[in-house]
Each structure stands twice: as C-alpha cells, then as structure tokens.
Amino acid sequence: MPINCSNELIAALNKPRNFQRKHIGEILLQTGIINNKQLKQAINEKSAKYAQDRLGKVISRLGFASEQQILHALACCLEIPFVSLSNFEIPQDLIDQVPAEFGRAHSLIPLMMQADRLVVAMEDPTDTDTLNMLHFITGRVIEPIISAREDIELAISQHYGPTDDEEVLKELPIDAKLTHWEEQLAQKQAKDKPTVKLIHNLIIDAINRHASDIHIRPKDTEVDILFRIDGGLIKVRSFDKSLLSGSVARIKIIGGMNIAEHRVPQDGRTKIKTKDKTIDLRISIMPTIHGESVVLRILDTSASLKSIKEIGFTQQDSDSFTQLVNKSSGLILVTGPTGSGKSTTLYAALQELKQREINIITVEDPVEYHVDDILQIQVHSSIGYTFAKALRHILRHDPDAIMIGEIRDEETAKIAVESSLTGHLVLSTLHTNSAAATITRLLEVGIQPYLLNSTLLAVLAQRLVKKNCPHCLEEEQIPAETRQQLDIGDDEVFYKGRGCDQCHHVGYNGRLAVYELLTINPKVRKLIQPRVNSADIEAAAIESGMVPLTKRSIAVARQQLTSIEEVYRVRLG
Numbered sequence: 001m002p003i004n005c006s007n008e009l010i011a012a013l014n015k016p017r018n019f020q021r022k023h024i025g026e027i028l029l030q031t032g033i034i035n036n037k038q039l040k041q042a043i044n045e046k047s048a049k050y051a052q053d054r055l056g057k058v059i060s061r062l063g064f065a066s067e068q069q070i071l072h073a074l075a076c077c078l079e080i081p082f083v084s085l086s087n088f089e090i091p092q093d094l095i096d097q098v099p100a101e102f103g104r105a106h107s108l109i110p111l112m113m114q115a116d117r118l119v120v121a122m123e124d125p126t127d128t129d130t131l132n133m134l135h136f137i138t139g140r141v142i143e144p145i146i147s148a149r150e151d152i153e154l155a156i157s158q159h160y161g162p163t164d165d166e167e168v169l170k171e172l173p174i175d176a177k178l179t180h181w182e183e184q185l186a187q188k189q190a191k192d193k194p195t196v197k198l199i200h201n202l203i204i205d206a207i208n209r210h211a212s213d214i215h216i217r218p219k220d221t222e223v224d225i226l227f228r229i230d231g232g233l234i235k236v237r238s239f240d241k242s243l244l245s246g247s248v249a250r251i252k253i254i255g256g257m258n259i260a261e262h263r264v265p266q267d268g269r270t271k272i273k274t275k276d277k278t279i280d281l282r283i284s285i286m287p288t289i290h291g292e293s294v295v296l297r298i299l300d301t302s303a304s305l306k307s308i309k310e311i312g313f314t315q316q317d318s319d320s321f322t323q324l325v326n327k328s329s330g331l332i333l334v335t336g337p338t339g340s341g342k343s344t345t346l347y348a349a350l351q352e353l354k355q356r357e358i359n360i361i362t363v364e365d366p367v368e369y370h371v372d373d374i375l376q377i378q379v380h381s382s383i384g385y386t387f388a389k390a391l392r393h394i395l396r397h398d399p400d401a402i403m404i405g406e407i408r409d410e411e412t413a414k415i416a417v418e419s420s421l422t423g424h425l426v427l428s429t430l431h432t433n434s435a436a437a438t439i440t441r442l443l444e445v446g447i448q449p450y451l452l453n454s455t456l457l458a459v460l461a462q463r464l465v466k467k468n469c470p471h472c473l474e475e476e477q478i479p480a481e482t483r484q485q486l487d488i489g490d491d492e493v494f495y496k497g498r499g500c501d502q503c504h505h506v507g508y509n510g511r512l513a514v515y516e517l518l519t520i521n522p523k524v525r526k527l528i529q530p531r532v533n534s535a536d537i538e539a540a541a542i543e544s545g546m547v548p549l550t551k552r553s554i555a556v557a558r559q560q561l562t563s564i565e566e567v568y569r570v571r572l573g
Contacts, residue, residue: 364405469497496563
C-alpha cells in the first residue's frame with residue numbers, strides 16, 4: 001500500500017536498505033501480477049517498438065499491470081517509498097524552493113525536509129539529470145521518492161496554480177479603457193510573455209484536473225474561468241476584464257484564427273505537447289455583449305483506452321457485448337446525448353477487435369483517440385468530405401470492421417446498414433434517448449424493416465453519472481416526489497458526497513457509465529415493422545432480460561457509487 005502521510009514517510013526513509021535490488025519483471029512475476037508469457041511479450045515489444053521506454057511502462061501499455069502496480073514494483077526495485085499525495089500536507093516554504101515551471105516541466109513536487117535532505121516526489125526517481133538540476137537550483141541534497149504522475153500533477157495544480165497565476169496577472173499590462181489602437185494593443189499583449197504564460201498555465205491546469213473544456217466567460221467588469229469536470233462546470237478563478245482582449249488574441253493566434261475579426265464566431269484548432277501527451281484543442285470563439293467568449297475543448301488523443309471489462313458492464317453484459325463485437329458482420333449502435341461516453345465504449349470495442357488481426361477503419365469528427373494498427377479518417381464537412389462520402393471510399397479499402405463516429409443523416413444510416421449487410425461489422429453512434437427508440441428512429445429515417453431485421457445486432461443506450469467522492473459521503477436528503485417517481489421506498493437510505501479537498505468541494509470524483517443493452521433476439525426482431533411503437537419493443541426487451549437504464553442507475557446508487565440526484569438527472573421515462 002502507498003504511504004499517505006509524513007510520519008509514515010519518515011519511518012520508511014529511516015528504514016535500513018539491503019541494496020539487493022531485483023528486476024521489475026521479477027517482482028511482478030513473484031507477486032502474480034504478470035506471468036512468464038506476458039513478461040516475454042513485453043520484453044519483445046520493448047526491443048521491437050519501445051526501445052526508449054522502461055520495461056514497466058511497456059507492461060502498463062500492454063495492459064498487463066496497472067500504473068499503481070508498476071510504480072509499487074519500481075519502488076520495491078529501488079528500495080524507496082511509494083507515496084500517495086492525496087492527503088499529504090506540504091509546507092508553503094518548501095513549495096517556494098522549487099520554481100513552478102521546473103516542477104511542471106519535470107513532473108515533481110517537494111514534500112518535506114528530512115535532516116538536510118529535500119524529499120521530492122517524482123514519477124521517475126532514476127532521472128539523474130533532473131535530480132542534478134534540482135540540486136543546483138535548491139542547493140540541497142535531493143531524496144527522491146515515487147508517486148503517480150496523476151497525483152503529482154494534481155498536487156502541482158493545487159499548490160502552484162493559484163499563486164503562480166497571481167504572479168502572472170501582476171506582470172500583465174493593465175489598460176482599462178480600450179482606444180482605437182485596441183487591435184495593436186491586443187496583438188502586443190498576445191505576444192507578451194505574461195499573456196503567453198497565463199494561457200499556457202490555464203491549459204496545463206485544466207489538463208491536470210482532467211477537464212474536458214475550458215470556458216472563458218466575459219462579464220461586465222471581470223472575466224470568469226470555468227472548467228468542465230465530470231460533466232459539470234466549475235468556476236476556478238476570475239481576472240480583470242481589461243486582460244480579455246490580449247488573452248483572446250493569444251488564443252486566436254494558437255488556433256490559427258483571424259485576430260482582427262470580433263464580429264462573427266470563429267472556430268480553430270491546434271495541438272500541444274505536454275510531457276508525453278499530445279493534446280488536441282478545438283477552439284470556439286463567440287462574440288457577446290460583454291466581449292468575446294471562448295471555449296476550448298480538450299481532447300487527449302494519447303489517453304489510455306478502456307477495455308470492455310472496464311466500461312462498467314455487469315459480467316453477463318460484458319460477455320454478451322464481447323460476443324456481439326466478435327461477430328463477422330452486423331450493426332451495433334451506441335446511443336445517448338453528447339458527452340455520455342459513447343466514443344469510449346466504441347473504442348473499447350475496437351480494442352477487442354484489434355486482437356483478431358483484421359482491417360479496421362474508422363471515420364470520425366474529430367478523431368478522439370489515436371490507436372496503433374487502426375486506419376483512422378477525419379471528416380471535413382467544410383470541403384464536402386462527409387461521413388457518407390468517406391464511407392463510400394472506405395468500402396473500396398477492404399475493411400473487415402468499420403467504426404462510424406456518428407450517424408447524422410439518412411444517407412449515412414443507409415450506407416451503414418448496407419455495409420453491415422455485405423459482410424462488414426459496423427459500429428456507430430446515434431442521438432436517441434433509449435435503446436428501443438433507436439429502432440423506431442432508423443425506421444423513421446427510411447431504413448427498411450427487412451434490412452434492420454437482417455443487420456442490427458444490438459443497441460446500447462448509455463449515460464454517465466457522477467461518482468460519489470468516497471472521502472466525504474453523507475446521507476442524501478431525497479424529496480418525496482423524487483422517491484415516488486423513481487419508485488424507491490421511504491425507508492431506503494442513499495448517499496452523496498458532501499464536498500472536501502479530495503473532490504475540490506463538489507462531492508463527486510469521476511464518472512461511471514449506466515446503460516441498457518438491447519440485444520436483437522427473435523422476439524424483438526418480429527416487432528421491427530413499419531409504425532412499430534418503441535414502448536412495445538422496450539417491453540419485449542425487458543421480458544427477454546434487458547435491465548432498463550433507470551433501474552440499473554438506482555442499483556448503482558444502492559452501492560453508494562452515485563447519488564439519487566444523479567439518477568434522477570439521467571432517468572429515462
């Protein structure tokens with residue numbers, strides 16, 4: 001188990017070391033985390049593809065062990081402590097000893113003084129160049145310990161973020177009254193180091209906090225910065241309105257937009273690299289009565305992908321979905337509103353398909369994850385390269401499986417169905433409320449019932465609910481009408497997060513999928529006729545064993561994983 005407080009860390013640092021270090025692979029074998037076959041495969045992959053990476057990172061990339069398990073094994077190898085930073089209190093005078101830019105660049109943070117040594121949390125304590133630089137900067141002997149990168153980046157965000165931004169804001173030039181030289185001033189500010197640093201820190205902070213969007217929202221006298229985290233908007237800070245023009249100009253420059261245009265909306269995009277991540281930024285700028293509002297969508301294209309088992313399915317549904325994905329032809333649809341995790345589920349299916357060594361092609365807008373051994377195509381509607389047009393070309397490229405980012409129109413729907421009819425496995429998404437409503441929607445847009453009968457394998461309707469923070473659970477107060485609508489007893493007790501430092505005082509930490517999986521069996525297939533009612537399809541599916549999304553959400557709340565408030569928000573019917 002990782003160390004959680006300074007007293008435990010002091011005790012660990014004072015323990016004698018025997019310096020009989022073992023290989024990380026040997027430790028993972030001895031603890032039963034990996035087997036001999038997996039170790040040999042990882043060594044071969046490292047030699048062939050990842051020569052620059054450490055063996056532990058290759059094992060993690062292949063999915064044989066989690067990051068926590070790798071770090072714990074590395075700590076055993078090096079005989080140094082493995083620390084969880086979530087409850088670690090760090091004195092401000094130590095934070096001041098290590099510059100924020102250095103900490104961010106090298107993913108490290110000081111924790112405490114032990115005798116004359118500065119104890120520093122790092123992801124890679126064998127990085128001697130960084131240790132030597134830190135020794136030169138601080139003038140102290142450095143004692144490295146291991147922490148997860150996510151822990152370190154969150155700690156950096158918490159301890160450096162606010163103070164660092166204050167310093168940046170102090171350096172920014174203030175000009176409260178805009179003149180006819182506004183454009184020249186905005187361009188100058190956009191290139192000033194403080195403005196560049198402000199926007200850079202804002203993006204890095206959002207990435208470290210796993211935000212999906214950054215909102216820069218102008219008001220009458222100030223500008224609010226909000227992050228969308230786990231589906232909700234959280235205000236993180238504000239700055240003076242006079243800094244808006246320079247900040248927006250900077251964002252326009254990095255997004256390849258027209259810096260002189262303020263009257264019409266603009267869209268842009270760019271890529272940034274931070275450590276070993278490549279981040280896609282999709283930028284939208286909209287003129288409002290208080291100035292230009294900005295939204296930056298953050299897409300981590302190098303994010304680790306989930307497997308089908310990690311989506312949140314029950315064992316039975318996981319087995320059922322895996323069997324469906326491994327069919328040679330047919331149509332599988334995932335439905336739900338924007339931000340309901342549809343793409344994550346589709347990519348989990350692709351991860352399963354990759355094991356069959358078949359030709360997989362995707363057509364997306366945008367490409368959300370970059371995956372080796374899969375041909376991924378970006379559509380460009382502005383030049384007429386739509387989903388439908390891309391699909392026609394894909395079919396000539398000898399695919400076995402096709403993933404369509406979204407079925408947006410009748411033409412795309414017809415090509416998807418026809419492709420699955422001619423021996424291809426087709427995966428796609430659709431915007432409908434429930435699994436049963438998806439079938440009636442396809443019939444309404446012109447898909448013939450006999451075609452759906454022949455091709456449709458399953459429809460998965462899903463939503464994302466916020467996970468309760470486990471550190472601050474308290475009993476949830478539920479209105480009587482909510483209990484009545486959800487059909488839960490008056491005596492049933494449910495829980496929600498109160499809000500604490502661990503969850504940034506919002507009560508939630510992360511999200512999980514709730515779903516209903518409608519597999520097309522003979523009973524449902526008979527109902528796929530013109531003018532069929534979705535309620536009849538749903539009733540037949542439930543009779544065949546489908547658990548409705550609302551009922552499954554309540555079951556998740558009974559496990560204290562989410563709140564009834566969240567269940568009520570995503571309920572169907």
